[in-house]
Amino acid sequence: MSFAEDGTRADASGLDAVEPSGPSAIPRPEDVDAAWCLRFLRAIRDVSFATIGADGLPSVRVIDVMAVTEGRLYFLAPRGKEFHADVMRERFVAVVGQTPDLRTCRLRGPVVRPEDDAQRALVDRLFELNPGMEVIYPGESRYICDVFFIEEGEGEYFDLGQKPVFRKPFRLGGLPACERGTFLITDACIGCGTCAEKCPERCIAPGAPYKIDQSHCLRCGICLETCPAQAVTRR
Ligand code: SF4
Ligand code: SF4
Incomplete structure (x- = not known):
């Protein structure tokens, strides 16, 4: 962990962002964990962020993953954008990125905004790590951006390009992996x-x-629909 451990106060000088996992590399199943998935999202970089708008309806935008550490994913949001307002109001986002060869990583969880007195240094550090940002926000205009990060949540790596497909859920923040949405066969199975x-x-x-x-x-869901004994359930 590169930041102070209190979660919201962040020392930008300590933001030693880890190198992204190259999306070109197919991982070994045992290597896919939360830290690997954060690096994978950073390597994709332009990923979709979903929020709930003030009207209660979903919105989705392409947002850059600005940096990741072993346990955090950082992004920026200019204060004038609705995305910023959504994040400040809901403090929760869902993120998904996909490579051209159909490998997907998704993550959703609560969002932390570091305190005001840490923001400028963090913005500077993220601009240093992402030099192209200077073109979009030259000079002092960069400070219209707020820094946020995700350090807790659940997600999944999913490779639809393999046959059979490969998926592996993960939890960010040390909790057990989430198995929501999985299909299970119960003892009602008649074989x-x-x-x-x-x-x-x-x-x-x-x-x-x-x-x-x-x-x-x-x-x-084919197993669920075709089982004559209704032995398949969805968790
Ligand atoms: S279709 Fe249903 S009953 Fe038949 S083997 Fe599968 S789970 Fe068991
Ligand atoms: S049929 Fe059932 S077990 Fe097979 S891929 Fe579909 S949901 Fe999974």
């Missing part, structure tokens, strides 16, 4: 094999009950 036969990823193994390999599941 007919229909789900394994229909599954496009061939990721259901025989057993009592049959078992889904979650790391290769597409989450398409």
Whole structure:
């Protein structure tokens, strides 16, 4: 961790941003964790940030990931933009980035805004790490930007380009990985094999009950819809 540990006071001189994971590199499954996924998002850099607007409806914008450390993802928001207002009001964002070869990483979690007296130095540090920002916000105009970061949340790396697909959930902030949205086979399974036969990823193994390999599941729901015993549930 490069910042002070109190979460909101941040020393920009300590922002030793980690190198991004190259999106060109296919990771080994065991290497995919929260820190790796942050680097992956930084490598993609231009990612989509979703917020809830003042009208209660969702909005999405492409925002640069300005830096990541082992446990934080940093971004900027100029104070005049609705995106800034959304972030300040909701203090929560959802982020997703995808490479051309269909590898996706998503993350959602609460947003922290470092205190006012830390902002200018942080802006300077992020501009130093991202020299192109000077073209957009030359000179003092850079200080219209506020710095935010995410250091808690849940997300998932998903490679749709592999066959079978590969996915791995993660938690940022040390909590167990989230398994929301997964399909499970219960003890109501009668072992007919229909789900394994229909599954496009061939990721259901025989057993009592049959078992889904979650790391290769597409989450398409075919097993749920075709099971004659209603033995498949969604978590
Ligand atoms: S289709 Fe349903 S009952 Fe048949 S093996 Fe799959 S989970 Fe079990
Ligand atoms: S949700 Fe789709 S990919 Fe996943 S186990 Fe069921 S049929 Fe297979």
